[in-house]
Amino acid sequence: MQNLDLVTEISASPIHHEKSSTSTYTVISTVAFLIGVPEHIFENEHEAPDIAIYQKLKFNRNACIIRDLCMVRTAIIRNFKRVNQEVFHNYRLLSSLKEYIPVQCIHELGNWGINLLKKNTRLAQYIVDINKYISDRINNCKNLFPLWLEWRYIKDIFIMPDGLTETGTKQASDNYYASFDCYPYQTYINWVFFQNDGNILYNDKKFVTLLYRWHEDDFSDLNKVSNVDNTVKNNIYDFLSESRDTVIVVDCENSDPYDLCATLNDLEDYLRDKISKIMLFDDVHTSSAWKVLQEHTDIPIERIEVARLKEDKSLVDTHLTANVVREFYANHVDSFVIVASDSDYWSVISTLKEARFLVMVEHEKCSGKLKEALDDSGIFYCYIDDFYSGSGKDIKLTAMLTEMKRYLAAHIDLNVTDMMDHLYTSTRAVMSDTEKHQFYQKYVKSLSLVIGDDGTASIQIKGK
Known part of the structure; x- marks a missing residue:
């Protein structure tokens, strides 16, 4: 073998760089x-x-x-x-x-x-x-x-x-x-x-x-592997800093619980302290992950499950609008972060002019018309799917494991392929093929049967 005639000390890269706020490490x-x-x-x-x-x-x-x-x-x-x-x-x-x-x-x-x-x-x-x-x-x-x-x-x-x-x-x-x-x-x-x-x-x-x-x-x-730039964070900072009391209202039908969790976790503690509560307007057909969001944020959560009068008609948008008006007039909330990507809430934004609004949307769900209307009204909006998703990885894991436990309890005689299809459908967790494979290898293939002292058999999830 050759030798480079080098000193033992490993040197740093000769070209230094300032760490970018949009990069993760x-x-x-x-x-x-x-x-x-x-x-x-x-x-x-x-x-x-x-x-x-x-x-x-x-x-x-x-x-x-x-x-x-x-x-x-x-x-x-x-x-x-x-x-x-x-x-x-x-x-x-x-x-x-x-x-x-x-x-x-x-x-x-x-x-x-x-x-x-x-x-x-x-x-x-x-x-x-x-x-x-x-x-x-x-x-x-x-x-x-x-x-x-x-x-x-x-x-x-x-x-x-x-x-x-x-x-x-x-x-x-x-x-x-x-x-x-x-x-x-x-x-x-x-x-x-x-x-x-x-x-x-x-x-x-x-x-x-x-x-x-x-x-x-x-x-x-x-x-x-990346995050939003400082301009977005600074606008959120300014909005929260200038508010007296901020409530986040979420249309669970048109929002992603994992992206929202990542966005919240990416905020500094003192900014989260400016948020008095999160109101989740949920529907029976939405992701089960909304049920475990509370485990991954210290912001109080009020979950409102909106029943349907007709099976084909959701009433989430009307309940959300009515509650924003109530919070403003009855509870004197002056600032709202609306997490929704459709235009159903433009009426409350445009008519409740005394309130302050910030809107969080998703790229694929938000129309150009809504963004144009927000821009014309000087209302800041940002994309929650641009935030570093690693900050929300724990809720995805919790949602999958919670749903797995529930499914196992009801299906001792189970087909794991059917179970995985159920998990993806129920949690609506978007996972790459690699992520699915890793989850399967770590949590599904390690399933084991446990016999309790009373003789009850249960399936244990390992790897947590």
């Missing part, structure tokens, strides 16, 4: 921790990895094991010639080469039952052993990543091709030397680099897009 920060990016990179405010993720993961044993293994692997590859000289010509132990090897990682791994130190072992065999440990344990870190992210693609980053042979380790090392500056913070990963890729850990959007492209796949669900 959760995925790349988790990857950065696992592959062994140094702590000082996380602490540098100009770099993308988030120190909060580092502080969280450093207490996760599975994450720390993979991090330690990756750090030792990178150090051996970077300094192969020097380390080989010291070990096999000067008879030094690998654990004594602190100038080249992060020996604290070796000690930590030993405490966890992973002994890398062997006598009379070729240095390339150390890399082979590390590759085997990583391959055996990387699945323990699957839960660190969201369900929507294709785990196979993430896993591939850590698996050295043909890495259980010395031939494979040499080829990987040659690739590393040839494209040294392309590797994120010069840490080894399994990646095919192109000259115009730049720093692949720049933000979640760039990383995930490149990751899927590398696997000849396309990633288009961008609100999972």
